[in-house]
Amino acid sequence: MTKIILQPINNKNSIDNFKEKNSERWAEKNDYRKLWEKSEGAIVLFTHEAVVFAKATIAFIEDNSRNSKYPLNYYYNDIEFIDIPFSKIREIANFSDPYRKYTVLEEKPSQNILDYFELLEQTIYKRDEDYQRDIDRAKILNIKDEPEIPNKPKKKKGKFYYPRNKNRAKLALSRANYKCEIDSSHSTFISKSSQENYVEAHHLIPFQVQNDIDYNLDVTHNIISLCPNCHRKIHFALFEDKKEILRTLYNKHIMGLEQVHLDIGLDSLYSIYIDFNLPNE
Numbered sequence: 001m002t003k004i005i006l007q008p009i010n011n012k013n014s015i016d017n018f019k020e021k022n023s024e025r026w027a028e029k030n031d032y033r034k035l036w037e038k039s040e041g042a043i044v045l046f047t048h049e050a051v052v053f054a055k056a057t058i059a060f061i062e063d064n065s066r067n068s069k070y071p072l073n074y075y076y077n078d079i080e081f082i083d084i085p086f087s088k089i090r091e092i093a094n095f096s097d098p099y100r101k102y103t104v105l106e107e108k109p110s111q112n113i114l115d116y117f118e119l120l121e122q123t124i125y126k127r128d129e130d131y132q133r134d135i136d137r138a139k140i141l142n143i144k145d146e147p148e149i150p151n152k153p154k155k156k157k158g159k160f161y162y163p164r165n166k167n168r169a170k171l172a173l174s175r176a177n178y179k180c181e182i183d184s185s186h187s188t189f190i191s192k193s194s195q196e197n198y199v200e201a202h203h204l205i206p207f208q209v210q211n212d213i214d215y216n217l218d219v220t221h222n223i224i225s226l227c228p229n230c231h232r233k234i235h236f237a238l239f240e241d242k243k244e245i246l247r248t249l250y251n252k253h254i255m256g257l258e259q260v261h262l263d264i265g266l267d268s269l270y271s272i273y274i275d276f277n278l279p280n281e
Contacts, residue, residue, distance in 0.1 A: 027070035148216035169201035176225035221256030
């Protein structure tokens with residue numbers, strides 16, 4: 001089964017420093033070599049000052065003998081910044097040790113923590129279902145298309161998320177004539193609430209990168225209309241299967257994105273969809 005690693009960062013580092021310098025790699029002392037040999041493919045939880053602030057999957061480990069102090073490197077994928085009290089993880093895993101060093105948890109506590117994160121993901125999916133339902137029932141309002149400063153993220157059950165405006169999404173779906181923007185021939189069913197072909201809203205530039213972008217992503221020019229099947233495809237298909245889809249959507253929306261100062265390049269958009277899972281967009 002997948003193991004859980006606890007990785008504290010010491011007080012000489014800060015979370016901001018970690019995000020800047022260690023968002024892909026972490027180095028450790030040779031003392032933990034035997035534990036590291038068990039760590040490839042594990043999920044690592046980074047802790048600092050009694051908070052679990054990030055989780056990631058260890059992709060591979062290398063020996064870096066050129067660095068005599070920290071000769072071990074591990075690289076990770078799917079890093080996600082969270083905010084969960086370490087006491088909560090300790091409670092779930094049923095242990096009392098503060099674990100102030102690199103630690104590989106046993107099978108039972110690892111499974112308990114994995115179950116907890118799965119429950120958090122279900123909460124995110126539920127939030128998206130509620131969002132799509134609220135869009136379907138919303139009224140179309142006249143909203144200006146202009147650059148905006150992002151809203152502040154909210155936190156619920158250890159997860160940060162950005163609130164989304166149902167009226168903006170409704171306007172975007174209306175502008176698309178309630179058709180799937182990947183293939184307008186994709187018909188679904190007539191929605192009881194809107195009396196239109198049922199489609200769902202998806203943010204082309206996902207909220208996962210809002211922290212790295214100066215302008216609000218929750219604007220109509222960044223919201224696309226998709227049938228439910230294509231919505232799932234753009235989330236979960238292999239990247240090569242959605243690359244052409246992303247190029248088509250990008251070319252269709254780039255002028256609007258530039259209008260609201262979201263003019264990222266196509267290669268940058270590709271890299272977002274390669275690097276991130278998109279459970280709640």
